[in-house]
Structures are given as structure tokens and as C-alpha cells.
Amino acid sequence: MGIKILTEHINVPGIETLEVYRKHGGYRSVEKALKTMTPDEVVEEVKTSGLRGRGGAGFPAGMKWSFLAKPEGIPRYLVCNADESEPGTFKDRVFMEKNPHALIEGMITSSYALGANTSYIYIRGELLFILRILEKAIAEAYAAGLLGKNILGSGYDLDLHVAPGGGAYICGEETALLESLEGKRGNPRNKPPFPAVKGLFQSPTVVNNVETIASVPWIVNNTGAEYAKIGVGRSTGTKLISASGNINRPGVYEIELGVPVEEFIYSDEYCGGIWKGKQLKAVVPGGSSVPILPANLILKTAAGEDRLMTYESLSDGGFVSGSMLGSGAFIVFDEDQCIVRNTWNYARFYHHESCGQCSPCREGTGWMERVLHRIEYGHGHQQDIDLLVSVAKQIEGNTICPLGDAAAWPVASAIRHFREEFEWHIKHPQEATAPGAVYRGQLAAATV
Amino acid sequence: MAETINAFQFSNKALAEIQRYISHYPEGRQKSALLPALHVAQAENNGWVSPEAMDAIAEILNIQPIEVYEVATFYTMFNLQPVGKHVLEVCRTGPCCLRGADQMIDLIKQKLNIEEGETTADGMFTLKPVECLASCGTGPMLQVRETYYENLDSEEALDRFLEMMRNKEVETPEWKK
Ligand SMILES: Cc1cc2nc3c(=O)[nH]c(=O)nc-3n(C[C@H](O)[C@H](O)[C@H](O)COP(=O)(O)O)c2cc1C
Ligand code: SF4
Ligand code: FES
Numbered sequence: 001m002g003i004k005i006l007t008e009h010i011n012v013p014g015i016e017t018l019e020v021y022r023k024h025g026g027y028r029s030v031e032k033a034l035k036t037m038t039p040d041e042v043v044e045e046v047k048t049s050g051l052r053g054r055g056g057a058g059f060p061a062g063m064k065w066s067f068l069a070k071p072e073g074i075p076r077y078l079v080c081n082a083d084e085s086e087p088g089t090f091k092d093r094v095f096m097e098k099n100p101h102a103l104i105e106g107m108i109t110s111s112y113a114l115g116a117n118t119s120y121i122y123i124r125g126e127l128l129f130i131l132r133i134l135e136k137a138i139a140e141a142y143a144a145g146l147l148g149k150n151i152l153g154s155g156y157d158l159d160l161h162v163a164p165g166g167g168a169y170i171c172g173e174e175t176a177l178l179e180s181l182e183g184k185r186g187n188p189r190n191k192p193p194f195p196a197v198k199g200l201f202q203s204p205t206v207v208n209n210v211e212t213i214a215s216v217p218w219i220v221n222n223t224g225a226e227y228a229k230i231g232v233g234r235s236t237g238t239k240l241i242s243a244s245g246n247i248n249r250p251g252v253y254e255i256e257l258g259v260p261v262e263e264f265i266y267s268d269e270y271c272g273g274i275w276k277g278k279q280l281k282a283v284v285p286g287g288s289s290v291p292i293l294p295a296n297l298i299l300k301t302a303a304g305e306d307r308l309m310t311y312e313s314l315s316d317g318g319f320v321s322g323s324m325l326g327s328g329a330f331i332v333f334d335e336d337q338c339i340v341r342n343t344w345n346y347a348r349f350y351h352h353e354s355c356g357q358c359s360p361c362r363e364g365t366g367w368m369e370r371v372l373h374r375i376e377y378g379h380g381h382q383q384d385i386d387l388l389v390s391v392a393k394q395i396e397g398n399t400i401c402p403l404g405d406a407a408a409w410p411v412a413s414a415i416r417h418f419r420e421e422f423e424w425h426i427k428h429p430q431e432a433t434a435p436g437a438v439y440r441g442q443l444a445a446a447t448v
Numbered sequence: 449m450a451e452t453i454n455a456f457q458f459s460n461k462a463l464a465e466i467q468r469y470i471s472h473y474p475e476g477r478q479k480s481a482l483l484p485a486l487h488v489a490q491a492e493n494n495g496w497v498s499p500e501a502m503d504a505i506a507e508i509l510n511i512q513p514i515e516v517y518e519v520a521t522f523y524t525m526f527n528l529q530p531v532g533k534h535v536l537e538v539c540r541t542g543p544c545c546l547r548g549a550d551q552m553i554d555l556i557k558q559k560l561n562i563e564e565g566e567t568t569a570d571g572m573f574t575l576k577p578v579e580c581l582a583s584c585g586t587g588p589m590l591q592v593r594e595t596y597y598e599n600l601d602s603e604e605a606l607d608r609f610l611e612m613m614r615n616k617e618v619e620t621p622e623w624k625k
Contacts, residue, residue, distance in 0.1 A: 075474075087541045087580040118474075125487065125525045126537075126581050129594045132622050161472040166483045166523025169579065183482035183509075185522040201477060242585060244543040250585035288542060288580075329584070331543050345542045349579055355522075 002256035003230060005218045005238045006211065010098045016133065018140040021101040027146060029109045029217035034154035037220070042113035046216060048224030050236035055081055055172070055209030056287065056327045058311050061216075062224075067196040068114055069204040077205040078116040079181065080107060080213050082123040082130075083165060083172035087288035087349060088329030091240035092210035094252045096123075096130050100137035104160065106213035108146060109220055111158050114206055118159045121210075122177050125165040134162045169353035173401050174207040176355065187355050188401035209327075211240055232258035235310035239328050241270075246334035248272035261285070261307040261314075262299050264330070271332065278334040282417075285314050286326020288346050289406030291413030292339070293323050319413065338438050340425050343414040344372035350407030361404040364395040368411055375422060378429030385422050389415055456500035458508075462488050465623040466508060478509050482519055485509065486526050491621045495535055495593075496527040524578060532567040532574035534613050537591040541580035544587030548601055552588040553577060555606055572614060593619050 014020035021027070033042050047062030068076060080103070084092040096103055103121070111119045123131050138160055141147045149157045163181055165171045171180045175189035178200050199205020215237060219227045228236045235257035244250050247265070249272035255264065264270045265280065274280050283298040284290060299307055302321035307313050314325045333342070351365035368391055371384050392408035399405070415422060421439040425432040432439070458466070465488050469481035485508065489501040502516040509516075520526045527535065538553055553564075556575055560568050567574040583589045586598035592613065600606050 084582045085580060088543045088584050089580075090582040090584050093582040120472075124582070125483065125523070126578075126591060128487065128621075129596070132594075159472075163469075163472070163480070164483055164487060166486060166519070167525035167578070168523050180483065181480060182477070183479035183511075183515075183519065185519055201474060244584035244587070245546040250547075252585070329543075331546070331584075333546065337546060342542050342545070345540075345545055349541055352579060 002254075002259070003238065004254050005227075005230075006095065006102070006214055006240060007099075007252075007254040010095070015099050016101070016137065018101060018137070018144055021099070025221075026101055027105050027108075029220040030105060030112075030146060031152060033109045033112055033220050034152055034156050039113045039115055042109065042216075042220060045219050045224040046113070049215075049219045049227035050224075050231075050234060051212065051215055051219065051227065052235075052311065053209055054211035054215070054239065054328070056086065056289070058325065061208060061212050064196070064208070065114060065206060067194075068206055069197045070115065071204070075118065075201075075203050076114055076116045077200045077203055078107065078111045078114050078119040078213075079174075079177065079200060079205055079207045080119070080121040080210055081172060081174065081177060081207050082121050082127070082210050083169075083177060084127075084210070085124055085169040085172050086327050086329060087346070088244055088284065088331045089242050089287050089327045090244075091242045091252045091328060093127060093130065095210060095214065095240065096127075097133060100130075100134045101141070102217070103134070103210055103214050104137055104141055104147075106216045107160055108141075108151070108158060110206075110208070110213050110216050111160075112156055113216075116206075117157050118161075120181060120200070121160070121162045122171075122181050123162055123164055124171070125167050128164060131162050131164055138162070168355075169349075170355045170401075170403060173403065176401070177207060178205065185355070187357050188403075190400060230256055232308065232310050233312060235312060235325075239309070239325070241309070241328045241330050243271050243330045243332070245330075245332035246275050246278065246337065247332045248275050255309055257308075257310050259309045261309060264309055265299075265332065271330075274332065274334050276334070278336065280332065281335045281337055282333040282339065284323070284329070284331040284333075284410075286324045287329035288331070288349065289409060290324040290326040291319055291322070291409050292417065293321075293413075294417045297321050297417070298323075319409070319416075323413070335440070336436075336438055338376075339414050339418040339421050340372070340376050340432075343411055344369070344376045346410045347372045347407070350403065354403060354407070358399040358404065360395045360398045361407065364391050364404070365407045367391050368407070372411070375425050376433075378425075378433040380422075380426040380429070382423075382426055384426065385415060385419065388412075456489075456493070456498065456504040458488070458492060458504060459624075461624050462492050463508070466505075468623075470509075479511050479515070482509060482511075482516065483523070486516075486520055486523075488621075488623070490526060491593075491624070495531045495533075495618075496529060527576075530567075531576075532571050533618060534572060534592050534616070535574045535576050537576050537578045537581075539579070539581045539583065539587060539589055540577040541584075543580065543584035544589065547587045549588040552600055552606060555603060559606070559610065573610075594621065595619065
């Protein structure tokens, strides 16, 4: 069992109440930071920790914080990204539902470090039931003097509010999120200016994921140097992994970065192996946006080394033979799953969620969905495979926000690694569209 | 006057809830309360947001009606047509499909004799497939109002769920209690 930074107390009965949370050491980082550290000292600790953004991009949190503009007389904001809409990701939801005070503690300590006096948690609208849990916990924190004016007599003031979205994946993108928080459509903004200069209400703003912010109290309590000792290389600390798909034990697991992928899939501490005694076919290791890898390439890198659950190891080999840690959504496919159908499903998702501002994304996602639909339903043409590759290429890098890339990568990687399966669908439409039919030719080659 | 007869009336509790959200934002930024206001309106209006409700929101937030319409049409949670008593928002995205969501959606259609987007003749259920609800480890799953129903992984589980819903009143949001 590795060290648990985020989930140590998550299953303690009553941990959602202030009383029990404090009994287990809760809000110590607020006392320590506000009473004994300057804001810059907190930022330094986070820098030293090597903590990287847990929302998907993995950008170093301390560095992001140090970019925040600090013009005199203009408010600064910290906005927590609790939009969690990337398919396969459900860690923030579980975390907030069970241990709301842990996020609130992170928000107070982080807001202090950034000099924000008003902060927001933007939560996807579907999670209104968690908004209620957070609001209840926030009310408790106000009553205990942990929020509001002159927190714990330190002279520091902070108001914290929760804001719901309305159902839109794109609002997880940080500038779309800010638009949404201002009561507008979730259209991503052109950058620059970056949120660090002009964010919420045109003021300097930091947007961080729930898990990133929730990691800060431990760093403040134990120092950044201690945090940096956990993990491997530039993948420091622990990570919440949302494990889903055809495994025996789906759920959220906190791992020390560096656990071998094979152990993560087969150990009873984590996924507990493939369900129903079936074989592993493929894994999407970081949320629907990252490349899919066949069994052989998820377990070992192209160079034959064990693949580890780290930012670096999962991306080893680039997009030719690697993928990404992304948001830590680990989606497992057994031998009975159809890659074509899954790719069509994802393409439909991105088409549905494109905000429509950029033509390559708006048109390209629709095009990919339609072509994949016809392949899946037995009307594909042999040229369709190259057409998909070409459309994906034309979207990639040509859009305002990364949703375009996120739509292109799953399609491009599925064809890269499972081309035979697409060809089989096109050549044998009757067989391929029979109920429960799956192409098995490639599995034998791909399974180790 | 016809206009006043049709005008949408928020309850006092609903108005208080919208005001509470307005108070979370700086002076002049009351438009930020638009999404919360739309959620309140939907809960007040049998699960959908009518044009009259949108106009009432525009008035409260002191913005143009078009600013409300363009937002209400962007976000998938807001129903712009009347819906059944219980809207079944079923996740149709990849990870849930690995655990049988496609088959579950087909079963719902068969059992309720409706297609996606339709409402049963008795007005009890509307079927509304949606994208990933951050519940992928417990799929197949669906949402009704503020509640998630998870692990609907067999026909028996689905039958039990539908039976329970038939006898269930629409839930009351926290602010209405
Ligand atoms: C289409 C899209 C969806 C995203 N969804 C989320 C999300 O649901 N949650 C999240 O934290 N970050 C999401 N991100 C990443 C955010 O833009 C941003 O990088 C992140 O919130 C920064 O926080 P971090 O540095 O702590 O990870 C998304 C990005 C894109 C392009
Ligand atoms: S890439 Fe797609 S989602 Fe992003 S701004 Fe352009 S159209 Fe909108
Ligand atoms: S895929 Fe259904 S909840 Fe995520």
C-alpha cells in the first residue's frame, strides 16, 4: 500500500462534517499557512513539490501560480475546475462527495497563496447534489471562522462560492469555464490574453483542477520537498485514477505515481484483473481524449520496458507507440469489445460537445462521426479509413482550443493500432454487423 | 391583459435562491447567476424552461431576453419543451457502453415503447440520452433530477428501477424545502 495523501480519511464515517474532518487533522494547513507563512512561501512550497495539474494537461501548479499577474487594486481569483466531464473521469466527483472539506481546505490555503479574496468552485450542473454537499460544508467553515472576514484572526479574508454549469463538456476547458461562470455560452476564448492576466471578470485568475487544489494542504503541512520524494522523476506525488471498463474492481484509486501498469490492472489492490476471466484487448489510460493502446503497448513500451503509471512512461514513444496520463481515467477493454464501435461512440461525443466556433472542429467532428457511423453499420468504403486519418490531421492544431485535438487523437490512434479491425468491418459488413460480432484477428497478435 | 396572465411567476423561495446566487458575484456581474437561475426555473416549471420563464429571468438579472435564450440553448441540461414527470438522462458514452449501456438504452426503449427524446403516453417518463456523467465506474447509470441511479446492469435492476420511479414523487430541491 502506497502513501495516501488525498484519500487517507475518505472512508471515515462522518468525514463530511467539520467536526470529524478536524479530528483527523483537517484545516491544519490553513492555520499553518495563514499564521506562519507568507503567500509567497506557500507558492514556493508548491513549486518545490513538483505538483502538476491533475485536470489533464499536467502543467506544474507552482509555475502557473507564479505567472499570476498582480496589478495594484485589481482583485485576483482562484477558480476550481470541478467540471469533470472527460469520459472515463469520476475521481473529483467521488472525492468531493465523500470529503468536501478537503477541497475547501485546499481552496483556502491556495487562495491565500494567490492573494485571492473571492474564489469559486465551478461544478458541472449534473452534480447539483454535490454542490449541495459542498455548500453545506462551506457554511460550516464560515461558522467556524475558516471562511469570511479575518480568518482565524490572521487578517486574511476569503469568500468561497460554488457555481453550477448547465451540461457542456467544453466548459471544462478553462476559458470556456470562465465564460460560463460569467453567465455566457461556453465558447473558449482566444489566448492570449491568458487567464493569469485577464481571466474571470477580466481580472487575473488561476484555474486549477479539484485534485490539484486538494493536494496543496499536504504540501503545506509536510513541505514541498517531502512531496517531491513521492513518485518517480518529474511525476511527483500521488494521483487519483478513475478505473472503468471491463475490470473486476472499477473505482477510484490513489496511487503513488510510478506503479507499473500491469500491477495496476491485475493487482487486487486496484483493478483486480479483467472481468469474467477475459483477456485484455486495449486501454485508454488518460480519458477519452488520449490515444488508445493495444494490450502489448500498454503493458510495455516499444523498447520493451515495463510501462509505469507516470506522465513520462505513459507518453513514451510519443503518439507512435505511447499515450498520455491525462486526467487519470483508465478505461479498460476486454477481448469482446469492438474498437470501431467505441471510436464511433467517442466521435459522436466530440461532435456533440464541439462549441462550433472553429470550422475544422465543428465540421471535422461531424464528418468523423458520420464516416465512423457508416463503417460501424456496414456501409463503409475502403477509402474511409484514409479519409478519417486525413480529417483528423486537418483538425489537429488548427483550432482555438484543444477540444479539436482531443477529438482527433482517439480516431487517429484507433486506426493506427487497430487498422485491420476497421478493414474487416468494411470488407465483411454482414459479419461485422451481426449482434455481438467482434474482430479477433488482431487480438492474438496484440496479446502478450 | 393577456401578457400578465402568461407571465411566469417565480415562488418567493425560488426568487430568494436566485438572489442568493446574485450575491455571490461582484456589483454589476449579476448575469453570472444565469445558469443557477435556469436550474431554479426548470425545477419550478415541471422540468422544463419555458420562454416565459426565460423572460422572467432576464428581468430579474436585468439583461436582454436574448442573453438568456442563447445560454439556455447552449447547455444540454435545460429542456426547452415540456417533458414527462421523470426525465431519464441515461449515459450513452464509451465507458458506460463497455458495461452494457447500449443494451440498457435499448431495453428502456422497448419497455417504455418510446424512442430517444420521446415521452410515454401517460406522461410518466421521457428518455434523454446524455454524455458521460462522471459515474463511469458504476455504469450503466442514469440521472433523474438531482439523483444518480447506478449499476443498472441487468434487466431485473432496470425493472426494479422503473417500478420504483412509477411510485415516486418528483424530488424537491434543497432550496424549496
Ligand atoms: C475540452 C477540454 C475539457 C477539459 N475538461 C476539464 C475538466 O473537466 N476538469 C479539469 O480540471 N480540467 C479540464 N480541462 C483542462 C483545463 O482547461 C485546465 O487545463 C485545467 O483545469 C487546469 O487545472 P490543472 O492545471 O490543475 O490541471 C479540459 C480541457 C479541455 C481542452
Ligand atoms: S476547437 Fe472545437 S470546442 Fe474548441 S473552440 Fe474550436 S469549435 Fe469550440
Ligand atoms: S461513461 Fe457513463 S458516466 Fe462516464
